[in-house]
Amino acid sequence: EDQVTQSPEALRLQEGESSSLNCSYTVSGLRGLFWYRQDPGKGPEFLFTLYSAGEEKEKERLKATLTKKESFLHITAPKPEDSATYLCAVRPGGSQGNLIFGKGTKLSVKP
Amino acid sequence: SAVISQKPSRDICQRGTSLTIQCQVDSQVTMMFWYRQQPGQSLTLIATANQGSEATYESGFVIDKFPISRPNLTFSTLTVSNMSPEDSSIYLCSSGGITVRNEQFFGPGTRLTVL
Secondary structure (H helix, E strand, C coil): CCEEECCCCCEEECCCCCEEEEEEECCCCCCCCEEECCCCCCCCCEEEEEEECCCCCEEEEEEECCCCEEEEECCCCHHHHEEEEEEEEEEECCCCCEEEEEEEEEEEEEC | CCCCECCCCCEEEEECEEEEEEEEECCCCCCEEEEEECCCCCCCEEEEEEHHHHHCCCCCCCCCCCCCEEEEECCEEEEEEEHHHHHEEEEEEEEEECCCCCCCEEEECEEEECC
């Protein structure tokens, strides 16, 4: 069964304190791993798609990496505006393009 | 990237009634998806809507409860029928590109409360 597990469930950081969020997955034929940011009351905002092990992508203070079993979202020197829930999702092989989501990591960055 | 809008943004409905949610994409897309996000939970796929064919429903979701229309490549509707308080949730529309490899974008969601 295709499955996505994110850890930790919640993470509290001080401004400037770098850390990583984990997304482990089991999927038949990965056709993309997706990271989204979701603010309260809003839809998920697309951040990255990774397609193959070893791939890395960066956007401002965020960097996503991918291995055959997991993905990490590294946050460097976070700011309070980075506070949000970060969702990881996979697109299984044989799907019509739909995604399977993890439960997310709620990040709080204190000034 | 695709820009997706949804109507209504929120609604409070009575038990037993139905609500139709509209989703509009600013460009043509092959696939449109409807997800549900229950309070404190992550997203669960309800169905995949292809233009010109019937929607494909995930396990636990049926057409009589969640009928979907997809009249063209930029628009879809989801109806939540005969609502109960358990249907209170955020309903999200999402689009896929011309190829399955493309990124998937989400609308702002419709927050539904059933009394």
